[in-house]
Amino acid sequence: MALARPSDFAHASAPAPGTFNPAYIQVKNFSFYYGHNKVLHSLALDIPERQVTAFIGPSGCGKSTLLRNLNRMNDLIDGVRHEGDITVGGRSIYDPLLEVIALRKRIGMVFQKSNPFPKSIYENVVYALRVAGRNGKSELDEVVERSLRGAALWDEVKDRLHESAFGLSGGQQQRLCIARAIANRPEILLMDEPCSALDPIATSKVEELIHELKKEFTIVIVTHNMQQAARVSDRTAFFYLGKLIEYAATPDIFMNPKNPQTEAYVSGRFG
Amino acid sequence: MPKDPQSDIPARFRVAKTTLLVDRFMNQFIKIGGLSIIVAVFAIFVFILAQVIPLFRDAKVEELKAVQLDAAEYAILGIDEWSELPFALRTDGEFLFADVIGERGLTRKSLPFVTEHGFGAAHYNQLAQRVAIGTRNGKFALVDLHYRPVHAPGGGRSITADPRPGPLYDIGRPGAPITHIAYADAGARKLAVVKQEPAENGGPVELHAVSLTQRRGLVGGGQISVDRSFDLTPLVPGTIDRFLVPAQADAVVVATTEGEIIYLFRQGDRFVVRQTFRPFPESPGPLSTFNFVFGDVTLVVGDQAGSLKGYSLYLAPGAEQRLFGHTKTFPAQKAPGTVFANSVRNKAFVVGSGSHADLLFSTTEDRRWGKSFDFAVTHAVIGGKYDRMVFLDDKHVLHFYRLDDPHPEASFRAFFGKLWYEGSPAPRFDWQSTGGSDDFEPKLSLVPLIFGSLKGTFYALVFAVPIALLAAIYTSQFLKPEIKTVVKPVMEIMASLPSVVLGFLAALWLAPIVETRVPSILLLVTLVPFSAFALGYLWTHASPRVRVLIPHGWEFLVFIPVLLGVGYAAWQMGPALERLLFVVTDPSTGARVADFRLWWPTVTGTPFEQRNSLVVGFMMGFAVIPIIFTISEDALSNVPQSLRSGSLALGASRWQTAFRIVLPTASAGIFSALMIGLGRAVGETMIVVMATGNTPIMEWNIFSGMRTLAANIAVELPEAPHHGTLYRTLFLGAMVLFLLTFLVNTLAEILRQRLRSRFRSVE
Structure with missing residues (x-):
């Protein structure tokens, strides 16, 4: 594990090809409260770099809460508090000296429900660059094409980049949100049930996309769909009632679960 | 009994009868309620319209009676103030009174002095009911008509007249016949002017004037005697045709047979030529019409081709004296207007040319009525209450007409166009509905009021919109929810x-x-926003170690003390700024003083008033801020959290999220908030009534007041007689206000719908 000093954070160097940091994100004894309600109980897990990690578990198990804590989106909710720590690249994301804006630039997020902005497709994609003050036309054009190609949407929308994003279908909107999330080339991509509102064809497109994106990004995906977890992820964590029950390589979780609760869940006996 | 339609349904699926009943009742109730609101709004509009429409009606005139007079020549036609007993004066000095209401027929009264000295000329003053008669031998007398109502014992009332001549005065060249006379009585000043033609056949025409004084005893007025005589003949180049003496008795306006007008003005004990002008330079020759309209400020002149113009006395910029200038052009007549009569109630007059007569209104240049008769008009007079008209024709028939024209001063141009009012150096928009004298010319332009409404609204919104919108953005996007629930x-x-x-x-x-x-306020409005920006800049560039001391949502704890301090300092520094920048020479003492109140008018040339737009802006802004704030805060808070999360997750700051995502998405709602605020400001009455000074001026100067449409209605309604012109004009103001808000709201709604479809958020 590479210990990063705070100054390294903004310029995290890409590791040598083939050598992935197996504990890129570390969740250390992490508990989380909504008011007095403890929803995450002393979680501890390491998420490897450039792999797809899936969080599974029944509704209300805390998997989305944990995901939203990774880029501190839970800060927006009132009356929350946490114990323990989460580090990314060795640095605590709760460091008071850390700009949460910089953290979120590093960690992109795709939400359960597609949420394109009421702007054109083009402006949706370049939003992250615009808010960073990057407005060069040629750079933006290049980013739009690269991101939309990356999200497998380019061919479908290249002729109507300046039309409203609301003209897209649900699956296209979700892929637009993915394109938007990867436009600024974050290191980590959090996906909160990205396919839950999509039809099977759109779902398969997004899943193919996740396979592609894995080459470049560390992906954490929350899903209800166990087949999806099995198809796209390298490692899977199973949560139940705010506790981490089992965390292992995906084939192990599905083929050879160690915990009877995991087995019951993955075999469809509850959930 | 009809079969219950639910009877064959199992009991557990049946709907309770009361549920159905209440449902149906509420359905109908809501329908009726909604419809009656629409009907009520429509009915208000129709009511206002019904009040306004009579303003735009022409005069209605109908003949009531025709009376055959003696076959003789007549000098003047007159009428009493009740319009029941018109008279005609024969050129042999006999008065013929025609009873047009009762059955008394013609009454004759002849004057002994006319029989003795011969009839020369006569001049009728309808307001005073006095006739000045000049004789064939250079004398004149004033004849009071003594109209009075007589009540019969069994009820009923009739008018009687008893012309009584006063003493005979000598005027001008002794013994020379008088061929034209004019007389004016302004109380202390009385002036009689005559034209004399000493030799009957082509002798030189002379113009003479005498001023009269009345010795005042302890009890009532004393005898009137000649004070001073003037020979005006040398002052008039050309041949004297006719002349007028204004009611102020300080001048003589002479028309020559060449079509030139000479304005002679009395200065002390002599007359001077103040102005000489030709109203129709292109058509020389005697004027056909040459008369004053009521008030004796506007002169109506006509040429031999039938053109009709108005010349008014006014003080041109830079001039020292009031001179006649061309202010009106009336509709042209088919023939020269030889017959003239003016109303003694308003600025209306009737012009007769041949067999045609037109009733015109001087202020608006409007033709109220016109008719071609089957007789030729020789004389005309308008009843004292502007409700009757009398014409005399060449067959000596007296035609008695009813005149129904309740709103002669109203016209579209009077309300919305520029008019050249009497005494004004240029056409302008003006509101001044009532004045101190009977001959006052009402000025009913709604334009200054519309302007005032817009000005008040503008300054209120300039103050309110930034504060309300920024407060709403801050409250919805940055403030901790627990504080928001208080704010x-x-x-x-x-x-x-x-x-x-x-x-x-x-x-x-x-x-x-x-x-x-004012200097403190200037500092306040510049320093406080500036320091807020400066502090915001410093804050974002402060070390994170400082910033972590204040949790998100509590930044105002840092800002408020600083802004209060800056505000206090700005307020205290105002007088210093005044001493530094706003030093001016006090015109009354000549000393150099630091006073913004003097500096502003000296430098900008616009007045500084205590009740000004700044005060209105503050207070009306205070009334408008909560509305705009509440509605736009709701709109901003209703932007879906998913959009804000999406923006924040992409590394946008809260500020960027608020301005790039939340504000555009909420724009439709914010627009509604602005429009509702605008509507409140346009219709606001009490604040503007009390704080503006209510001067109907048209200037954007922030240090002067205004009069708004709404305030005008509140201020003038107590002075407006029921169904009078002012009353209906106030309703017209109400309708303009109604249409203004209707227009703004419709435009706003269209724009809002477009914004809404453009920034429709994800459903």
Whole structure:
């Protein structure tokens, strides 16, 4: 594990090809409260770099809460508090000296429900660059094409980049949100049930996309769909009632679960 | 009994009868309620319209009676103030009174002095009911008609007349016949002017005037005697045709047979030529029409081709004396207007040319009525209450007409166009509905009022919109929700403050403070926003170690003390700024003083008033802020959290999220908030009534007041007689206000729908 000093954070160097940091994100004894309600109980897990990690578990198990804590989106909710720590690249994301804006630039997020902005497709994609003050036309054009190609949407929308994003279908909107999330080339991509509102064809497109994106990004995906977890992820964590029950390589979780609760869940006996 | 339709349904699926009943009742109730609201709004509009429409009606005239007079020549036609007993004066000096209401027929009265000295000329003053008669031998007398109502014992009333001549005065060249006479009585000043033609056949025409004085005893007026004589003949080049003496008895306006007008003005004990002009330079020759309209300020002149113009006395910029200038052009007549009579109630007059007569209104240049008769008009007179007209024709028939024209001064141009009012150096928009004298010319332009409404609204919104919108953005996007739950209800309570209280505060508390502290306010409005920006900049560039001390949502704890301090400092520094920048020479003492109140008019040339737009802007802004704040805060808070999360997750700051995502998405709602605020400001009455001074001026100067449409209705309604012109004009103002808000709201709704479809958020 590479210990990063705070100054390294903004310029995290890409590791040598083939050598992935197996504990890129570390969740250390992490508990989380909504008011007095403890929803995450002393979680501890390491998420490897450039792999797809899936969080599974029944509704209300805390998997989305944990995901939203990774880029501190839970800060927006009132009356929350946490114990323990989460580090990314060795640095605590709760460091008071850390700009949460910089953290979120590093960690992109795709939400359960597609949420394109009421702007054109083009402006949706370049939003992250615009808010960073990057407005060069040629750079933006290049980013739009690269991101939309990356999200497998380019061919479908290249002729109507300046039309409203609301003209897209649900699956296209979700892929637009993915394109938007990867436009600024974050290191980590959090996906909160990205396919839950999509039809099977759109779902398969997004899943193919996740396979592609894995080459470049560390992906954490929350899903209800166990087949999806099995198809796209390298490692899977199973949560139940705010506790981490089992965390292992995906084939192990599905083929050879160690915990009877995991087995019951993955075999469809509850959930 | 009809079969219950639910009877074959199992009991557990049946709907309770009361549920159905209530449902149907509420359906109908809501329908009726909604419809009656639409009907009510429509009915208000129709009612207002019904009040306004009579303003735009022409005069209605119908003949009541025709009376055959003696076959003789007539000098003048007159009428009593009840319009029941018109008279005609024969050129042999006999008065013929025609009873057009009762059955008394013709009454004759002849004057002994006319029989003795011969009839020369006569001049009729309808207001005083007095006739000045000049004789064939250079004398004149004033004849009072003594019209009076007589009540018969069994009820009923008739008018009688008893012409009584006063003493005979000598005037001009002794023994020379008088061929034209004019007389005016202005109380202390009385002036009689005559034209004399000493030799009957082509002798030189002379113009003579005498001023008369009345010795005043302890009891009533004494004898009138000649004070001074003037020979005006040398002052008039050309041949004297006719002349007029204005009611002020200080001047003589002479027309020559060449079509030139000479304005002679009395200065002390002599007359001087003040002005010589030709109203129709292109057509020389005697004027056909040459008369004053009521008030004796506007001269109506006509040429031999039938053109008709108005010349008014006014003080041109830079001039030292009031001179006649061309102000009106009336509709041209088919023939030269030889017959003239003016109303003694308003600025209407009737012009007769051949067998045609037109009733015109001087202020608006409007033709109220016109008719071609089957007789030729030789004389005309308008009843004292502007309700009757009398014409005399060449067959000596007296035609008695009813005149129904309740709103002669109203016209589209009078309300919305520029008019050249009497005494004004240029056409302008003006509102001044009532005046001190009978011959006052009402000025009914709604344009200054519409302007005032827009000005008040503008300054209120300039003050309110930035504060309300920024407060709404801050409250919805940055403030901790627990503080927000306090702030919002407080703002809503602010909205419920009665505007009369705000107006009272504005007029009696705020205005005197603002008056002396303008430099402080200037500092305040520049320094406070500037320091807020500066502090924001410093804050974002401060070390994170400082910033972590204040949790998100509590930054105002840092800002408020700083802004209060800056505000206090700005207020205290105002007088220093005044001493530094606003030093001016006091025109009354000549000393150099630091006073913004003097500096502003000296430098900008526009007045500084205590009740000004700044005060109104503050107070009306205070009334509008809570509305705009509450509605736009709701709109901003209703932007889906998913959009904000999406933006924040992409590394946008809260500020960027608010401005790039939340604000555009909420724009439709914010637009509604602005429009509702605008509507409140346009219709606001009490604050503007109390805090503006209500001067109907048309200038954007922030240090002067205004009069709005709404305030005008409140201020003038007590002075407006039921169904009078002013009353209906106020309704017209109400309709303009109604249409203004209707127009603004419709435009706003269209724009809002477009914004909404453009920034429709994800459903």
